[in-house]
Amino acid sequence: MDTVSPLPGRPDAAAIASSVVELLEVLWGGGRDLVAAPVSVSQLRVLYVLEASDGINLRTLTQALDTRPSSASRLCDRLEAIGLVQRTPSAASRRELELHLTASGRAFLAGLRADREQSLERVLEAMPDADRRALMSGLTSFRAAAMGVTAQRTTSAGSHGVPGGEPVADASGQDVVRGVGPARSA
Numbered sequence: 001m002d003t004v005s006p007l008p009g010r011p012d013a014a015a016i017a018s019s020v021v022e023l024l025e026v027l028w029g030g031g032r033d034l035v036a037a038p039v040s041v042s043q044l045r046v047l048y049v050l051e052a053s054d055g056i057n058l059r060t061l062t063q064a065l066d067t068r069p070s071s072a073s074r075l076c077d078r079l080e081a082i083g084l085v086q087r088t089p090s091a092a093s094r095r096e097l098e099l100h101l102t103a104s105g106r107a108f109l110a111g112l113r114a115d116r117e118q119s120l121e122r123v124l125e126a127m128p129d130a131d132r133r134a135l136m137s138g139l140t141s142f143r144a145a146a147m148g149v150t151a152q153r154t155t156s157a158g159s160h161g162v163p164g165g166e167p168v169a170d171a172s173g174q175d176v177v178r179g180v181g182p183a184r185s186a
Helices: 011-028 041-052 058-065 067-079 103-125 129-156
Strands: 085-089 098-100 165-167 175-177
Touching: 011 103, 041 058, 041 067, 041 085, 041 098, 041 103, 058 067, 058 098, 067 085, 098 103
Parallel strands: none
Antiparallel strands: 085 098, 165 175
């Protein structure tokens, strides 16, 4: 198969993957105007972490995001203001608050995924069957490798049990890379 790099002079796999991510951003960006409660990429990461690790505290969220407590707190402030996140007193410690997705937060993520998948389905349907099967095989392998690299990075950072990269199953049994979002199979 003749592979043509979308970036001049860059036929390597990383450049091609990067350009595909950019195309996905363009493809998905068209639907942002339709979303009732738009969120930033950083806020979306918070939602993914909370979806995978409901009830964590701010310290754990900060570690999962690899950011400062003040930054994580501001992200939660904004998400709470638009009704996607809720803080509740911890049952384990009166000094801590637990972070939870609200029903609106879960609905937002479900709608976002549905919109994204619909956009992807249109593109995938335009591909020949053999190419689509090859892509699915490659994406499955890419996902497994990305989960391994993310888990390795988390382990080497010494985050012992802190969500931030290890593959787990969410409540529906679906694989999730904590701190990144769902590891969706196509």
